[in-house]
Amino acid sequence: MVVASPTKLHSEEHLTIELPTVDLSGDRSMVSNLIVKACEEYGFFKVKNHGVPHDIIAKMEKESFNFFAKPFDEKQKVEPAKPFGYGCKNIGFNGDIGEVEYLLLNINPLSIAERSKTISNDPAKFRQVLTPFILL
Numbered sequence: 001m002v003v004a005s006p007t008k009l010h011s012e013e014h015l016t017i018e019l020p021t022v023d024l025s026g027d028r029s030m031v032s033n034l035i036v037k038a039c040e041e042y043g044f045f046k047v048k049n050h051g052v053p054h055d056i057i058a059k060m061e062k063e064s065f066n067f068f069a070k071p072f073d074e075k076q077k078v079e080p081a082k083p084f085g086y087g088c089k090n091i092g093f094n095g096d097i098g099e100v101e102y103l104l105l106n107i108n109p110l111s112i113a114e115r116s117k118t119i120s121n122d123p124a125k126f127r128q129v130l131t132p133f134i135l136l
Contacts, residue, residue, distance in 0.1 A: 017042070019038075019042055019044055019045055019046050020034065020037070020038040020041075020042065020045045020046070021045065021046045021047070021048055022034045022035055022038060022045050022046070022047050022048070023048050023049050024047060024048070024049045024050050024051075025049035052133065056129075056132050056133050059129040060129055060130070060133060062129075063120065063125075063126055063129050063130075064103075066120065066121070067103060067119055067120065068101060068103075072088075075088075075101070077118045078103070078115060078118045078119055079115070079118075081102065081103075081104050083104060084104045084105060084106045084111070084115075085103070085104065085115070086101070086102070086103050087101070087102050087103075087104070088100070088101045088102075103119070105130070107134040109127075109131065109134070112126075112127055112130055112131075112134070113127055116130075
């Protein structure tokens with residue numbers, strides 16, 4: 001899941017592009033080709049017909065916004081992404097500038113239970129929101 005940063009961009013000038021949409025209900029070979037093409041051309045894509053109920057997505061988005069709105073020092077309390085955890089990297093290889101923040105979680109419920117203590121102000125709620133998603 002990718003969530004937009006709550007921080008406003010420094011520039012007033014924005015380039016609007018239409019990201020490719022991949023329909024997961026299509027032929028597996030065709031879907032694979034569309035994903036590869038989208039990754040090569042854009043690095044991102046939208047997905048539809050993925051089977052994740054909208055209420056679960058809405059709850060996860062809310063928890064994501066809550067986490068990424070925290071001060072940098074608070075986010076760093078989560079272990080660094082090696083491979084799981086919080087990460088922040090500079091981007092700019094193709095003329096774009098800025099940073100990308102991410103939070104990678106292991107789908108093991110015990111791992112989520114442990115990490116939720118540093119990710120959320122309400123760890124029990126965070127686990128409750130993530131559990132239906134990882135069980136899909």
